[in-house]
Amino acid sequence: MYKSATQQKHHCNTAVGYIKIKMMKRLLSVIVFVLLVVQSMRAQQYDLLLKGGHVIDPKNKIDAEMDVAVSAGKIAQVAKNINAKNAKQVIDVTGKYVTPGIIDMHVHAFNGADVDSYIANGLTSLPPDGFTFRAGVTTVVDAGSSGWRNFRQFKKQTIDKSQTRVLAFLNIVGTGMYGRFEEQDTSDMNPQQAAWMIKKLYPDIIVGIKSAHYWGDFTQVDKAVQAGNLANVPVIVDFGEHDPPNSIEALFMQHLRPGDIFTHTYSYGPKVRETVVDENQKVKPFIFKAQQRGIIFDVGHGGGAFSWRQAVPAVQQGFLPNVISTDLHSQSMNGGMKDMSNVMSKFLALGLSLNDVILRSTWNPAQVIKRPELGNLDVGAEADIAVFSIRKGDFGFLDIRNTVLKGTQKLETELTLRAGKVMWDLNGLAAQPWENELKK
Amino acid sequence: MSVAAYAPAQQYDLLIINGHVIDPKNKIDAVLDVAVADGKIAKLATGIDSLQSKKIIDAKGLYVVPGLIDMHTHVFVGSKPGTFADGMYSVSADDFSFRSGVTTMVDAGTSGWQNFPLFKEQVIDHSQTRILAFLNIFGTGLSSGQAIKDISTINEDSTVAIMQRYRDLIVGSRIGHFDGSDWTPFNTALDAATKMNEPLFVECHLPQYSLRDQLKKMRPGDIITHSYEEITERLPVVDSSGKLHSFVLDAQQRGVLFDVGHGGAGFWFSQAVPAFQQGLAPNTFGTDLHRFSMNAGMKSILNIMSKYLNLGMSVNDVVTRASWNAAKALKHEELGNLSEGSVADIAILNLQHGSFGFVDAGGKRLSGDKKLEAELTIRAGKIVWDLNGLSAQPYQR
Numbered sequence A: 001m002y003k004s005a006t007q008q009k010h011h012c013n014t015a016v017g018y019i020k021i022k023m024m025k026r027l028l029s030v031i032v033f034v035l036l037v038v039q040s041m042r043a044q045q046y047d048l049l050l051k052g053g054h055v056i057d058p059k060n061k062i063d064a065e066m067d068v069a070v071s072a073g074k075i076a077q078v079a080k081n082i083n084a085k086n087a088k089q090v091i092d093v094t095g096k097y098v099t100p101g102i103i104d105m106h107v108h109a110f111n112g113a114d115v116d117s118y119i120a121n122g123l124t125s126l127p128p129d130g131f132t133f134r135a136g137v138t139t140v141v142d143a144g145s146s147g148w149r150n151f152r153q154f155k156k157q158t159i160d161k162s163q164t165r166v167l168a169f170l171n172i173v174g175t176g177m178y179g180r181f182e183e184q185d186t187s188d189m190n191p192q193q194a195a196w197m198i199k200k201l202y203p204d205i206i207v208g209i210k211s212a213h214y215w216g217d218f219t220q221v222d223k224a225v226q227a228g229n230l231a232n233v234p235v236i237v238d239f240g241e242h243d244p245p246n247s248i249e250a251l252f253m254q255h256l257r258p259g260d261i262f263t264h265t266y267s268y269g270p271k272v273r274e275t276v277v278d279e280n281q282k283v284k285p286f287i288f289k290a291q292q293r294g295i296i297f298d299v300g301h302g303g304g305a306f307s308w309r310q311a312v313p314a315v316q317q318g319f320l321p322n323v324i325s326t327d328l329h330s331q332s333m334n335g336g337m338k339d340m341s342n343v344m345s346k347f348l349a350l351g352l353s354l355n356d357v358i359l360r361s362t363w364n365p366a367q368v369i370k371r372p373e374l375g376n377l378d379v380g381a382e383a384d385i386a387v388f389s390i391r392k393g394d395f396g397f398l399d400i401r402n403t404v405l406k407g408t409q410k411l412e413t414e415l416t417l418r419a420g421k422v423m424w425d426l427n428g429l430a431a432q433p434w435e436n437e438l439k440k
Numbered sequence B: 001m002s003v004a005a006y007a008p009a010q011q012y013d014l015l016i017i018n019g020h021v022i023d024p025k026n027k028i029d030a031v032l033d034v035a036v037a038d039g040k041i042a043k044l045a046t047g048i049d050s051l052q053s054k055k056i057i058d059a060k061g062l063y064v065v066p067g068l069i070d071m072h073t074h075v076f077v078g079s080k081p082g083t084f085a086d087g088m089y090s091v092s093a094d095d096f097s098f099r100s101g102v103t104t105m106v107d108a109g110t111s112g113w114q115n116f117p118l119f120k121e122q123v124i125d126h127s128q129t130r131i132l133a134f135l136n137i138f139g140t141g142l143s144s145g146q147a148i149k150d151i152s153t154i155n156e157d158s159t160v161a162i163m164q165r166y167r168d169l170i171v172g173s174r175i176g177h178f179d180g181s182d183w184t185p186f187n188t189a190l191d192a193a194t195k196m197n198e199p200l201f202v203e204c205h206l207p208q209y210s211l212r213d214q215l216k217k218m219r220p221g222d223i224i225t226h227s228y229e230e231i232t233e234r235l236p237v238v239d240s241s242g243k244l245h246s247f248v249l250d251a252q253q254r255g256v257l258f259d260v261g262h263g264g265a266g267f268w269f270s271q272a273v274p275a276f277q278q279g280l281a282p283n284t285f286g287t288d289l290h291r292f293s294m295n296a297g298m299k300s301i302l303n304i305m306s307k308y309l310n311l312g313m314s315v316n317d318v319v320t321r322a323s324w325n326a327a328k329a330l331k332h333e334e335l336g337n338l339s340e341g342s343v344a345d346i347a348i349l350n351l352q353h354g355s356f357g358f359v360d361a362g363g364k365r366l367s368g369d370k371k372l373e374a375e376l377t378i379r380a381g382k383i384v385w386d387l388n389g390l391s392a393q394p395y396q397r
Helices: A002-023 A025-041 A129-135 A151-157 A191-201 A219-231 A248-255 A285-293 A308-316 A340-349 A354-359 A363-368 A434-439 B116-122 B156-165 B184-196 B211-217 B246-254 B269-277 B301-310 B315-322 B324-329
Strands: A046-051 A054-057 A062-065 A067-071 A074-079 A087-092 A097-100 A102-107 A137-147 A165-171 A206-212 A235-238 A385-398 A403-418 A421-425 B014-023 B028-037 B040-045 B056-058 B063-066 B068-073 B077-080 B102-112 B130-136 B170-175 B200-202 B346-359 B364-379 B382-386
Touching: A054 A354, A097 A354, A102 A129, A102 A340, A102 A363, A129 A137, A129 A340, A129 A403, A129 A421, A137 A151, A137 A206, A137 A235, A137 A385, A137 A403, A151 A165, A165 A191, A191 A206, A191 A219, A206 A219, A219 A235, A219 A248, A248 A285, A308 A403, A340 A354, A340 A385, A340 A403, A434 B269, A434 B364, B014 B315, B014 B346, B063 B315, B068 B315, B068 B324, B102 B116, B102 B170, B102 B346, B102 B364, B116 B130, B130 B156, B156 B170, B156 B184, B170 B184, B184 B200, B184 B211, B211 B246, B269 B364, B301 B315, B301 B346, B301 B364, B315 B324
Parallel strands: A046 A087, A054 A097, A102 A137, A137 A165, A165 A206, A206 A235, B014 B056, B014 B063, B068 B102, B102 B130, B130 B170, B170 B200
Antiparallel strands: A046 A067, A054 A062, A067 A074, A097 A385, A385 A403, A403 A421, B014 B028, B028 B040, B063 B346, B346 B364, B364 B382
């Protein structure tokens, strides 16, 4: 609700602007001319220029060699052959790919020192900065590590102290992911409190509601959707741990709304979670219908939720994830998941184009979480930018069942900018040769 | 009775075949197979029968080396803002270790005698990475990272008592971050180390102690870190004309150990390159891993090792400094080697060839054509990192 109001305002401004332009066309051209003269006199209007790279910006349908200029932490220009003289710093990114800063829509970042807790303020959550920038990620979305009772601690402890932009799904359980046992308490699933926390307190940070790890029926999902309705935000569901599994067809067709998110899409643990691909390697027909209905499918790789035996036939049969994400936590970081660029590379190995992989890691998640200002290189957008190289060679990609899929290319993060600032520079692209120091 | 009962049982859990083994302690630098059983190194030899092992890893074209030891880290992570001890300036060991071939991290005095037990309970006991520690002579450990003047938390008896009680985890004492001319903190740390027959670790931010005096007080086996820093508060080892101070080289020749301690501000090519050319190579490759170095020029111990490869060190030389040299310095000679019977901490590395750049603390770049990458890491016989699925089964389409 908060966001749509902002968007509306934006549209109004644009409309008024358009009329003004029509009315004062002559005057404007004079102004433009004067501005150009002033600009050519004024030295170095850009702080930073990424020169010679191949820009992929799915929102703006750009997939071509272009330069990207940054000024005051914002994207200033995306165009061919921007004059290097206009920038204070020029970084040569020839042969590399320049994309919007990657959005990892599923992480657990509520790191803390409570050794008794599972994910909320616990050791299983990770401080995000050590994993994000080196993988091209500039925004993470915490997937329900906190609930309304401990979100403020999460904010104070992690969100406010991170260089990575941290957004969050709020767990429908008040204590968040303290432990599996606590997550069963239906009396601590309060849709009204959750919705008020989003609407009244943190509309800028909380993007949706999480439902996860429930052993019972549809009660938890329904309460999450209730909260989602009250706050006008999407719900993300980890629908595991029902023994026997609950029907995902019922989940998609009866309980969730278009725009709600199903995560751990390619998980294979049939005893507690219904799979999207059946035992004959066929994608279940209702899965396509669900995606057409508007259900969002998220990868959420994690330590136990990504199997080639699901992902390979799914992609071959045309069922692609809407969003690629990691489910980063301490039990996934050193396994098959590793980091976001590795998970993205897996989808290259599955045959998706780079453009398609970037789309599902930038503009798609931005839309899903209703943050259209993110995940793109619009002029005026915050300059969150990733620069990747593609390594060629023989690579192997592990799933969580210790099977490996071979691939010939792998994304490597050369450079990551957050709000115009270089946060990661693998090979010193932004640095001067050290010998220059001796020539002073 | 079945035939199987007569067949030899698979006596090894894991067999790494065809790798180029570098085990500096045992002076091995050759293609050999490495067998692991019960979490220990069982055998090093050529042509070990693969039928004898439950699992085979083909390491052809890769280096097989002892699990790396990072001599200098800050891993007393907690939720307190603005501090290293129990705080967010520290990082979690497991987040960074295995993906860079490290199986042992040594915390450089983030805790002192007052909070080491908390460090142990909260971090060390929950970590898959082996964590050892130097104990800070200041009782509360390392707070904001600023040099402090208050010496009231120093207590030699309590320090020694904690060092004794946790003898298997604490490897020495540590002095750093003190802004005073009084030598009491330095001397007390040295005394505690001497009483324990362990090394003293000398960190940065001691603006009122001259480098010459620090090195003069240090015994053979004591360790100075941030060896190649170029900041105003400590005399750089290389003078403004590019010449290495002779007293620095003398100290190393006398047995004082020089650790890299890269960190956010501790490693400058303008120091390291001329120092290396004039004979001052680092003894160990401590990273000084913490929140402010992890994403900067430091990145990982493999990145630091790669810097030295490109300065002209051999693979054997860089592995030596990141394994056996460190184990000896810590007086933990059971680590950093592949002797039969040793705990099976193993790193399998690949050497990439290409066009790479390496950044120092001053934001300056060294270009190079070699770079190490961690393929697979084994901690006590267990695979804890497998970059390309070397140990996995192929997925059958």
